[in-house]
Amino acid sequence: MSAPEIYEDGCPICKERLENGSDVVQIRQKGADGINAASVQRGDNVDVAAGCKAWLNEKFAPDLLETKQDVVDNMMLHLQNMDENLHKGHVGEPKSTIHQLELERLRFVLTSYLRSRLRKIEAYFPHLLDQQRNQTAEDPLRLSPDEYIFAEEYANNMSLYFRRVALRHMPTAQQKLDLSKTVAPPDLDAFVFLQVKDRQERVLIEEATDDQEEYVIDLEENSKHLMRYKPIAPLVSNGAVQLI
Template sequence: MDNTEDFTLSDEEEEITADTVLKTLQTAWQNERLAPEILPHCNDMVECMLGQIQHMERNINKLPKTDLRACIHKMELSRIKFIICNYLKIRLNKIEKYCIPIINEEKQRIESGTNYLTPAEYKYAQEYLLNMESHLKSVVLNKVPSNMQAFDMGKMAVYPNLHSHVFLKAKESVNGVVLEDLYGDQDEEIDLEEGSQHILQYKPIADLVKNGKVHLI
């Protein structure tokens, strides 16, 4: 029984296999888990994989319940579903934690057409911020003196720590990565060889993660 099929991504009009989609989604999930900031969404890959899940479920239902292949394919389905659910959950957790800076940055990205969030995620972020602000005004601030009720929502912003260290592997050679010296002016420039592994601050390699030249491990 063949559980794979080809997909066509609307933006690129390029046929890719289900195995390629899954591998891409696994990398996106791993990067999202390990990156301190929210990364550009992979909604096309999620949608493709959801379609593949339906295809696999139809094929599994055609097999006898005693067929060992059905058990194996169900285990694989559970693994794929976990990756998708956990990937989306991690993104929502980041949206809730870093809601204010994410919304502010996303407004600029939308204008330039480089948005990181899906429309649904952006709507969720806006609603979450409104609910949080409403809660503070109606529950918290009502209990303090009137001269202390004014507040700036922006001051409550929590930002991801882009200077945290991450473990990465170079998928291709990259020259001239500048490592910022946080305690002086002794910046260092290094080259990443294909297949090499490093522990570095996230900020200098953030763009390399997003364009797929390195991935987090």
């Protein structure tokens, strides 16, 4: 069944007629491109596609990825501007309905992205805090300042909870709690689906061992694969591959 079509004077986002002269507006990839174009014209510096890519990568990666605070801030500002523009229009008009649908879609993407990060912080907080404290200036920033505060408060609350519930009832020699040994680290050997954005040559998948030689492959552009996350983690970080 074909997608529903909405007839309007032009694009409800960028306020311009479609290039082919048609009065039909379809909410597909062109809709996202229209939002980006309109944002650039207004000087918003908002890239909706960047937010969607960050969301998918964070959703499917087993580890916490580099923070995209600039993308989050831009999307929040964009949502605020869209909400203000929506209230200026007339409720019930097709244009306002499309605007509301796009607003809800972007709000879902942003909320899901932040929830995915919070879930990982709660699951792996000792390891993330250790990485943040020991990282160098060249290492990517995993936790934003607010996320770092949240992780520290969560770690303190967990330690306090264990002391009150269990540790204080144990012998003194057994009251020490090392959360980094208690909480399992992320499973970097988990398998993920990915799509290659830029061709990559001689990607090391398996290192050489006594039983086998090293295993390297070439990743062709637009090809899709199912493989372990650890070997391709750097390619996710630099945008060469997209988790799907």
